[in-house]
Amino acid sequence: MGVTIEDVSYRIGEQRILREISAAIPSGALTGLLGPNGAGKSTLLRVVAGITTPDSGRVLVDHEEIHALDRKSAAQRVALLEQNTSPTTDLSAIDVALLGRIPHRSGILGDFRGDDDRRIALDALDAVGMAAFADRRWHTLSGGQQQRVQIARAIAQQPSVLLLDEPTNHLDVSAQLSLLSRVRRLGITTFAALHDLTLAGAYCDHLILLDGGELVAQGAPHTVLRPELISRVYGVDSVVVPHPKTGHPVVLFSPLSDDDPLR
Numbered sequence: 001m002g003v004t005i006e007d008v009s010y011r012i013g014e015q016r017i018l019r020e021i022s023a024a025i026p027s028g029a030l031t032g033l034l035g036p037n038g039a040g041k042s043t044l045l046r047v048v049a050g051i052t053t054p055d056s057g058r059v060l061v062d063h064e065e066i067h068a069l070d071r072k073s074a075a076q077r078v079a080l081l082e083q084n085t086s087p088t089t090d091l092s093a094i095d096v097a098l099l100g101r102i103p104h105r106s107g108i109l110g111d112f113r114g115d116d117d118r119r120i121a122l123d124a125l126d127a128v129g130m131a132a133f134a135d136r137r138w139h140t141l142s143g144g145q146q147q148r149v150q151i152a153r154a155i156a157q158q159p160s161v162l163l164l165d166e167p168t169n170h171l172d173v174s175a176q177l178s179l180l181s182r183v184r185r186l187g188i189t190t191f192a193a194l195h196d197l198t199l200a201g202a203y204c205d206h207l208i209l210l211d212g213g214e215l216v217a218q219g220a221p222h223t224v225l226r227p228e229l230i231s232r233v234y235g236v237d238s239v240v241v242p243h244p245k246t247g248h249p250v251v252l253f254s255p256l257s258d259d260d261p262l263r
């Protein structure tokens with residue numbers, strides 16, 4: 001079970017965006033997808049969602065090849081929350097969560113606003129601490145609240161795999177911690193692109209590190225968050241220490257020196 005990415009390559013024109021990526025995303029766990037800007041994280045998430053078709057290789061979700069399924073069947077299995085998504089009209093929070101029910105409606109004209117759908121959408125809002133905001137209009141929510149409602153929409157889709165592209169963007173520190181705790185508690189196989197290495201080390205069961213479209217490392221956080229790998233991929237100097245209370249890896253960056261080329 002879980003997700004298996006087998007030898008996936010993808011190019012746009014002459015540019016190789018993903019190169020022969022093979023990785024396993026364990027079932028029921030939170031897997032973090034790390035890598036610098038432009039590493040290919042969003043592209044890989046879209047490939048796993050079945051939206052982008054790779055030039056070669058395949059993705060298995062619970063043993064089924066995601067690109068062999070039609071859009072609706074794929075969306076019943078995998079929910080993707082992309083960066084900076086907003087509804088085009090000013091819906092209420094519950095209506096946004098209800099959009100997650102679309103892949104489950106029957107037929108083109110099937111109704112997806114029945115009692116069951118409302119209950120599932122409300123439960124999803126509750127899972128991200130937004131049940132009290134169900135009737136609030138989208139434009140009156142803060143950026144962090146909107147982000148949580150979008151995650152509720154993905155949860156309401158009842159996927160077996162949840163894909164989140166930088167879900168902690170725009171969130172303050174307590175909202176970041178709360179969101180990742182809540183996502184973990186759902187127990188859904190989750191694959192999330194994250195930029196904060198320490199946050200990833202604290203909350204993820206498994207990490208996948210990309211650079212330049214290639215897989216650099218995958219495994220338990222303490223095996224991936226190592227100064228030599230961080231230096232190779234991000235070009236910065238760091239030390240990694242165990243958190244004094246929890247033992248999770250904490251990444252401490254050294255300031256750039258005056259002659260550093262990144263300066």
Ligand SMILES: Nc1ncnc2c1ncn2[C@@H]1O[C@H](COP(=O)(O)OP(=O)(O)OP(=O)(O)O)[C@@H](O)[C@H]1O
Pocket residue numbers: 012015017035036037038039040041042043044
């Ligand atoms: N439609 C496109 N046309 C051309 N190049 C693209 C397109 N989409 C993505 N790319 C390129 O593919 C590479 C990977 O992009 P991607 O968005 O997957 O990276 P990322 O790791 O998610 O980056 P970030 O952390 O900045 O969000 C980048 O070099 C990007 O410029």
